[in-house]
Amino acid sequence: MISLGQHVLSLTDFSDIVFKRKSVDLPESALDKVAINFKFLQQFSSNKLIYGINTGFGPMAQYKVSEDNLLQLQYNLIRSHSSGNGALLNPLLVKALMVARLNSMMQAYSGVHNDVVELLAKLINQNVTPCIYEHGGVGASGDLVQLAHLGLVLIGEGEVIYEDAIHPTSDVFNKLGIKPLAIHVREGLAIINGTSAMTGIGMVNVIQAQKLLGWAAMLSALTNEVVEAYDDHFSHELNIVKHHKGQNKVAAMLRDILKDSQMIRNRSEHLYQADNIGHDVFEDKVQEYYSLRCVTQVLGPIYDTIVQAENVLVNELNSVNDNPVIDHINQNVFHGGNFHGDYVSLEMDKLKIAITKLSMLSERQLNYLMNDKLNKKFPPFLNLGILGLNFGMQGMQFTATSTVAENQTLSFPMYVHSIPNNNDNQDIVSMGCNAALLTRKVIDNAFAVLSIQLMTLLQAVDYLNCQSKLSTQTLSLYTEMRAIFPKFIEDQPKYKDLENVKNFLEVTDPSVSFN
Known part of the structure; x- marks a missing residue:
């Protein structure tokens, strides 16, 4: 069980809740702060003009709302902004969104009644996820549309996904004995006015990007291994003179993976011998192609980008992103723009560019393995059958190439794609949720590309027939993957094999340290 509201929620904590279904707990001391914050707002707002409590919203804020309509105002906000479209978000992403919104409210600056946080915690723990659509939010004034669909469910309306099926919210609430939320003061605005959709999705992206980096290092190591590359390009001595943490971290990862390989060659033993200098032409390539030799320089910046993304996303996860901010400690209500998602949007754009480059490296290594004229070691397309009659991995390469091309197009940044809207009240926006969702797509694509590379490496x-010469780690991977994707000679459809391998990579942690 993971407690919220007392300590910083880490990436590991978040992953345990979202991926491992650990329950969330709301300690009494944290709930007491939420209650104090709510009571302060009730008293403070009784005779003051405060945005979103007794005014309209956005460009309609100049209109005062009568005392009789204050609670209806909050319901209207939720219902009117439940206007999403497109595909439904994966329930895992919705759960991530819910955790992010709950953790923000548990900071006790949102002015909400305890009913809100307790209901959110109950839905998370019982795996009831609202139906929320991909399209809608522009990432300033928060993820208004996505979070409105969350609010719609909290008040007992809309639809939810429960036990892998879509149901009316009211049916599931009745089945589980859950009471819908009743608005007290500003719960409608507090639910929808934050960065929790982009943050929740972004946190999932960081977790999956870490896995991808680990797999990219593992497959790069195995690629170097099967072509019997030299060891100096990932040596400590070569990389330490380049003062980047990521590059040296990746080099250390490669050394660890390949430490007991019998296939990686030592340059001194093979090329620095006196009898080699007499040749005019060397059949053995003196330096490998960049996709093999420059792994630390390519994956290093990607490592650093993921580390930075984790830092920013965890900060956002533990931040207050409401407007206004209800500050019972300083006895005031502060109006501003903490709902603005630029921090998340920029990091998601950087992350998707980095993961696109990771997929490009994989595709180039795959091409090297496929092209017998380059590697001079394997049959074309790793065809273990009859050349001309059989096709090996040829068809799979098309999928990898087209998928990387899509990643390259998707890497156009959302961060600089602001479009003013809301009667120009929102005249510069972050498009943060769009950025997070596009990054999610790039990451999903990258898993497919690495899966094809792994199948080819097997x-x-x-x-x-070099199993006995592989390192302990690469042999373990080979053995585990051959149980999922057996050796083939005769041509058979590979799309189901690809999906099985991809599923394995997505859920399996290659145990890469990001400390």
Whole structure:
């Protein structure tokens, strides 16, 4: 069980809740602060003009709302902004969104009644996820549309996904004995006016990006191994003179993976011998292609980008992103723009560019393995059958190439794609949720590309019959993956194999340290 409201919620805590279904707990001391904050707002707002409590919203804020309509105003806000469209968000992403919104409210600056946080915690713990659509939010005034659909469910309306099926919210609430939320003061605005959709999705992206980086290092190591590359390009001595943490971290990862490999060659033993200098032409390539030799320089910046993204996203996760901010400690209500998602949007754009580059490296390594004229070691397309009659991995390469091309197009940044709206009240916006969702797509694509590379590498190992020479870690991967994707000679459809391998990579942690 993970407690909210007392300590900083870490990436690991978040992952445990979203991926491992650990329950959330709301300690009494944290709930007491939420209650104190709510009572302060009740008293403070009784005779003052405060945005979103007794005024309209956005450009309609100059209109005062009568005392009789204050609670209806909050319901109207939720219902009117439940206007999403497109595909439904994956329930895992919705759960991430809910955790992010709950953790923000548990900071006790949102002016909400305890009913809100307790209901959110109950839905999270019982795996009831609102139906929320991909399209809608522009990422300033928060993720208004996505979070409005969350609010719609909290008040007992709309639809939810429960036990892998879509149901009317009221049916599930009745089944589970859950009482819908009743508005007290500003719960409608507090629910929808924040960055929790982009933050929740962004946190999932960071977790999956860490896995991708680990797999990219593992597959780069195995690629170097099967072609019997030299060891100096990932040596400590070469990389330490480049003063980047990510590069040296990746180099250390490669050294650890390949430490007991019998296939990686030592340059001194093979090329620095006196009898080699007499040749005019060297059959053995003196330096490998960049996709093999420059792994630390390519994956290093990606490592650093993921680390920075984690730092920013965890900060946002533990921040107050409401407007206004209800500050019972300083006895005031502060109006501003903490709902603005620029921090998340920029990091998501950087992350998707980095993951696109990771997929490009994988595709180039795959191409090297496929092209017998380059590697001079394997049959074309790692075809273990009859050349001309069989096709090996040829068809899979098309999928990898087209998927990387899509990633390259998706890498156009959302952060600089602001479009004014809301009668120009929102005249510069972050598009943060769009950025997070596009990054999610790039990450999903990258898993597919790495899966095709891994399938090809398994065929390469079998062609060489080199299992006994592999490092302990790469042999373990080979053995585990061959149980999922057996060796093939005759041509068979591969789309189900690809999905099985991809599913394995997505849920399996390659145990890469990001400390």
